[in-house]
Amino acid sequence: MYFAHDTDFALRSATALVNTSARGRERLVDVAGLDEFFVEFEWTGLRERTDAELEAVRSLRPLLRSVWEAADAEAAVEVVNDLLRRTNARPWLTRHGTWDWHLHVTESADPLVDRMGAEAAMAFADVIRVGDLDRLKFCAAPDCDAVLIDLSRNRSRLFCDIGNCGNKANVAAYRARKARAAQ
Template sequence: MVFAPDTEVALRTVVNLINTAANGREGLATLEDLDAFLAAEGFSGGRRRDNAELESVLELRRELAAVWTADEDAAVDTVNRLLRDANALPQLMKHDGWDWHLHATAPDAPLADRMSTEAAMALADVIRGKEMDRMRTCESEDCDAAVLDLSRNRSKRYCDTGNCANRAHVAAYRARQAAAN
């Protein structure tokens, strides 16, 4: 394991959030889409369930997408600002079947503040561990999705949003077969 379990979960949520806008599609167009996303990610806490909340999550997605491909200094600037803006105060919490882990906002804080703080805390671990190279973009020519490589040998090249890896492997196989004939 590279990171603590709660950090890995937060990083996967960041990837999934970024990828709601991958390849020119909009996966968070409605409040229902946001509800489904949060349910799939197991995100708990209070909600306003209004368009302003959706817009704040969409803005967070844009910021996190920029961090995903940023250099270390730019990533640090964004992480620090996200923590500052949410008035983050790290505390150990235990809830919803999770053992002790860090939260830096109250459960009733605005959704975007809670999401940005969890993302920022996870990204801080990535930066401190000098592991930013695990944050990538899919290597498929027709895909711009975020990729989180948690493999031991740092070999993950394709996203989980579609069949990018399968298509690349099939194309390579067909190229080998054509070259052999």
């Protein structure tokens, strides 16, 4: 699937943010961890670098995860529209750094949590509008609660990026085949 580059990036960022609390591990343990996330996903704009900002971003994760958990498009739309309202999203075109024209949906001085929530909501809106909500998946590993965005052409992605789940599943399947062959 080909989304606009900013939509693709926002989907990856939202997925990564939700997964910062997956598999029973907190990955945003402190402000420095949020700083790393901020840099990794090329966020721009104001940063408070406070524990309150960190907690606000952490509190966004369950709301984003609820889009994956939505029973259908109507339920996902409710979450997305709520996010757009909460963040006071106001789309505008910009370009900066290595990024060509793309949408920002909040002002650079708005709180980080609002910028993250609004960007994710706009990306989810694109997914819903093109009928690709089924690209939002949960990791197929039985011991993993991570989410993923399947951007593969044939919608075949099954495993997340955080726990080596695909590799573990392949090794387990290989060992099971070898054990059956040995019997």
